[in-house]
Structure formats: C-alpha cells, structure tokens
Amino acid sequence: MVWAIMNFWHGGRRTALTFWKKGREKLIKNILLINGSPRAVDSNTILLSNSFLEGFHQVHSDAHIETILLKKCHIQPCRGCFSCWKNEPGKCVLEDDMSILLEKYLAADLVVWSFPLYHFGMPSMVKAFHERTLPLNLPFIERGADGSCTHPARNKRLCEKSHVIISSCGFSSTKNNYEALTKHLDRLHGNHYEKIYCAEGELLRIAQLSRVSGPYLEAVKQAGIEYARFGGISQETHAILETPMLEEEAYLEMANASWAMEGEKAADPYSNLKAYSFMRQMRASFNPEAGIGINAVLQISYSDLHESYQLLIKDNTCRLIVGTEYTPTTTIVTDYDTWVKISEGRLDGPQAMMQKKYRVSGDFGIMMVLDDLFGGRRAAVKQQTAAAEKTAQKKSKMVLFLLPWIVLWIVLPFHMLYAAMAALTGSCLIAAGGETKWDLTIYERINPLILAGVLSLVIFDLADLQILMAVSYFLFALIWLASIFVKIPLTAWYSRYIMGDKALSNSLFIKTNRILTILWGGVFVLTSIWTYYLWYTPWFSYSGLINQLGPILMGMFTAWFSKWYPARVARG
Numbered sequence: 001m002v003w004a005i006m007n008f009w010h011g012g013r014r015t016a017l018t019f020w021k022k023g024r025e026k027l028i029k030n031i032l033l034i035n036g037s038p039r040a041v042d043s044n045t046i047l048l049s050n051s052f053l054e055g056f057h058q059v060h061s062d063a064h065i066e067t068i069l070l071k072k073c074h075i076q077p078c079r080g081c082f083s084c085w086k087n088e089p090g091k092c093v094l095e096d097d098m099s100i101l102l103e104k105y106l107a108a109d110l111v112v113w114s115f116p117l118y119h120f121g122m123p124s125m126v127k128a129f130h131e132r133t134l135p136l137n138l139p140f141i142e143r144g145a146d147g148s149c150t151h152p153a154r155n156k157r158l159c160e161k162s163h164v165i166i167s168s169c170g171f172s173s174t175k176n177n178y179e180a181l182t183k184h185l186d187r188l189h190g191n192h193y194e195k196i197y198c199a200e201g202e203l204l205r206i207a208q209l210s211r212v213s214g215p216y217l218e219a220v221k222q223a224g225i226e227y228a229r230f231g232g233i234s235q236e237t238h239a240i241l242e243t244p245m246l247e248e249e250a251y252l253e254m255a256n257a258s259w260a261m262e263g264e265k266a267a268d269p270y271s272n273l274k275a276y277s278f279m280r281q282m283r284a285s286f287n288p289e290a291g292i293g294i295n296a297v298l299q300i301s302y303s304d305l306h307e308s309y310q311l312l313i314k315d316n317t318c319r320l321i322v323g324t325e326y327t328p329t330t331t332i333v334t335d336y337d338t339w340v341k342i343s344e345g346r347l348d349g350p351q352a353m354m355q356k357k358y359r360v361s362g363d364f365g366i367m368m369v370l371d372d373l374f375g376g377r378r379a380a381v382k383q384q385t386a387a388a389e390k391t392a393q394k395k396s397k398m399v400l401f402l403l404p405w406i407v408l409w410i411v412l413p414f415h416m417l418y419a420a421m422a423a424l425t426g427s428c429l430i431a432a433g434g435e436t437k438w439d440l441t442i443y444e445r446i447n448p449l450i451l452a453g454v455l456s457l458v459i460f461d462l463a464d465l466q467i468l469m470a471v472s473y474f475l476f477a478l479i480w481l482a483s484i485f486v487k488i489p490l491t492a493w494y495s496r497y498i499m500g501d502k503a504l505s506n507s508l509f510i511k512t513n514r515i516l517t518i519l520w521g522g523v524f525v526l527t528s529i530w531t532y533y534l535w536y537t538p539w540f541s542y543s544g545l546i547n548q549l550g551p552i553l554m555g556m557f558t559a560w561f562s563k564w565y566p567a568r569v570a571r572g
Helices: 045-059 098-107 124-131 179-189 201-205 207-230 235-241 248-257 262-267 276-284 336-343 349-354 386-393 398-411 416-436 442-459 465-485 490-498 501-505 507-534 538-571
Strands: 003-010 013-020 030-035 064-069 110-116 162-168 193-198 295-302 307-314 317-322 330-334 358-362
Touching (some): 045 110, 045 193, 045 201, 064 098, 193 207, 193 235, 201 207, 207 235, 276 307, 349 358, 398 465, 442 465, 465 490, 465 507, 490 501, 490 507
Parallel strands (some): 030 064
Antiparallel strands (some): 295 307, 307 317, 330 358
C-alpha cells in the first residue's frame, strides 16, 4: 500500500485529494449490498449505504447492485462439523438460504456490508453469515506475511474481492467503540476493505435535523464517487466523515431526552407531560452560533394538551421553562401533532400557517430564523476548499439587474443610440463576466436580449424618444409581471438571503414576494403610461424626478409589507 496524491475534476473545480490505495485497481461490475441490520430497510445505516452507492452509481451507472436483507434470510448457525472440509469439500450440509447467498457472494466484485454497531461488534446475523463462509476456505493452515495463521481460500475470487464496511452507532464518537470490530475486520479482509464509521447515527432519521445529517450524507455520497474513481476514499473525505454531526454535549442531551427512563420519571415532576420529552429534544437541538445577539422568549402552547413551554434564548444559550413564567416575545399556538409533523419535515410549516393550523403572535422575526436556531449544529469541519468558501460567499445583487436599465433611462434623453448601446454593452458584460463574483439569476441573463430589442428600435428608427421611453419602461414592467407565472417570482431571487436558499422552498415567502412582484410590475406599467402622456405637458421636464418617486415609495412599502404580511398570516 502506498500514498498517492491524485488530482481530479469534481463539481466544476479541481481539488487535490490524498488517497490510501488498496492494491491494484480493477473493474467493478457486480456489487452485493449485505444489509445486516435487524431493522432492515428502516435502519439508520442503510441511509449511509444508499448514499455511498448513489455516489458510486453516479460514476459507474452500468454497475449491477443486488441487495440481501439478512433479516429475511434463513441462516442456521454453523455446527462446527467440518463436513464442508471432510465429507463434501466446499459444500455445507445445512439446507437453508446460505448456499444461494454464497454464490452471490462469490460472484460480487465488491461487497458493501451495512450494519449497526452491536455490543462493540457486528450483529449476530452478520457474524453468522461470516461463520457460514467456511466452505469457501481450505482446511489447511498457512502462516501469513504478518506471522498470523489462516486458512487459504478455496476460490481465488475470494482473495480478489473488495469490501466496504459501513456502520453506524448511537454513541457520540467512534473512538473507543469500534476498535474491536476493526481488529476483527482486519483479520477477515486484510487490506482489501474500506470503512465508514458513523457516530450519532440516530440523527440520520430525524427529519428536523436534516440540516446536519444532509451534509453528512452528501459526504458519504462523495466517498462513493471517490471509491468508484480511485478504489479508495480520500483523507479529506474521511476527515469529514469522522467529524460528529452535532457537538457532543448537544447530542448527549438530545439522545438522553428521547429515553423516558423509569428512574428519571420518578425524579422529574414533568415527565408525565406529553410534550415535555419533545421540547427537551428541541432545546437540545439549539444552535448557539445562530443564537448570538438574540434575546427572546419563545412560547409554544399546545392547545389540545393544555401545555405551555417557554424557550428562553439569550445570546448563545437556551433554557427550557415549563409553563408561562415569563412574558413571551413570540407565542406559537398549535396542536401537538401539527408541531411534531412540522419539526419532522412531514408538514410544510409556512403552508400549515397559511392554512391556519397554527398561529403566531408577537415578534414574527424569530420565526424567520427558527430553523437556524433549532436545526442543530454541525461540528466544524476544518478542511474546506477555498473554492467552496468562495462559492458560498457569492450572492445575487438586484443592482446588476437594474443597472443597464438605469443607464438607459439616464442617457436616453441626451442620445438614444448611445443610451441603447451603453445599456446593451453593460448588460452583456454583466451576463458574461458577473458569474465569477456574483450569483447571477435568469434576469441578468435575459437583459441583453430585451435591450437588444430596444437598440433595434433605435437603429431602424422605429420609435422617437417619447415612444422609446414609454416602451422601455413597459418592457421592464413585463419582466416583473412575467415572473409571477413561474415558480420563483423576481423579487424572491434577491431577497432570499434574509432566510438563505431555503427561503425558495418557503411557500409563505414565495407568496409574499409574488404579491410584491405584481405591485412592482404595476408601478412600472404606470410609469410607462405617465411617461408617455407627460410628454405633452409642462411637467415633462420633471418626468425623471416623478419616475423616481414611484420606486422610492414602492421600496418603502416593500420593507413594510415583507414584515407585515407574514405576521398577519401568522396571526390567523
């Protein structure tokens, strides 16, 4: 085994990764996924394995993947009769599913083992499978290169087979928990295996914590991509996978809150309250970094349970209070099942609020950052690429969309041709070169097409200044109004950074911006009309000032409406 530095193109950027190479590379056509979890398809570990294979399949789409659910297989324990060595070499006397499973096992180029950590080792059904592979070995004893004794393989394909071990556990760390299993795997597979050990595995199926589990599953998918390309997983990706999804204290508090232990019930006077355990988990998922600078009392009242809880948020701390001890700054009134479904992602929160399934009163601002506050905190990953950081900093800027039009309207009264050419040139430069610094939207990209039409009107002398001014405002208005018929209206692209990209999937945010986009489009339609008719009045010399008045007033209205409307919907 040697260290190799390999450069590869991934996601449109070049990244240097260090790989631990495991033997010679070979073509992998057949993959056998052995699901050894007693919970089968409902296990946490299978989510990891599916992500890994999704990444692998992204590179080698022609690879055949077959899954074995050990829970549904009839596998008897090995009797230790050695009949497979003495009487019928290579054949077990037990009549169960193992004979078919061994054929599939031998035919596979890569075996992906998926199982949880049980008692610091593998589950019994996985151990039983390993024990029943005895017919694949010869009875003779050989001494290995490391001085250990072993039985040689009966079939050389057994030696050429690669293995990936994917396992999760409920502990907060893999350290001092997986060492025994690793020693066992070293003896079983030598240097022909790669491993992914996931601590805090119980978080993988908690929908409200997808903010922390999602990036982890993406890293597992990246591991699958790397394995498909290079036959190994990079040190950088391993470092991410070995980083806990939550800080240890937060995870332990959340994990312990999910278990209603008998002794704890007797000691805790609130243990008989139905929502108490859920609220403890919510408090445990508090993200201290998101809470910096926030001083609020969030009260959640469950109308069907007649239970109220308060979350006291002060800077980077959060405390749970049972009852209504403090004056709340924000109050949520809901039934218990609705709030649980929202927390688990089974119900869209903004949509449920619009359907009046819950009400919010007081400071609505806390609702805009609720996911950040109680979405959990991913422990810091030290190794991040500069390209990823640079991409994360790019934002859409409405000024890039507006600038060519502003240039057009300022220069147009002085020289129509120069105005149209300057606006078109500016829009082309933004569309062509702006991507390196900003996150351009479709509207910066269609500006050159529309402004090219304006230039055509000038070149072919199809409009005088009066018509051209009115037409330009009308075309600008059409961009706004046309966007209300697509999924994401124009204003949403530029205001989404208040909530982050998740805002684009927030139905209330989209509805608010759709209304604002209609109103902005209406303002520019009116601007085109009065610009045309002001031409014949003494007021035309003030048209520039008048045309600025509409957007200024609309901007003030937007700032007010974007806060007022969601709060109005929240109050029911």
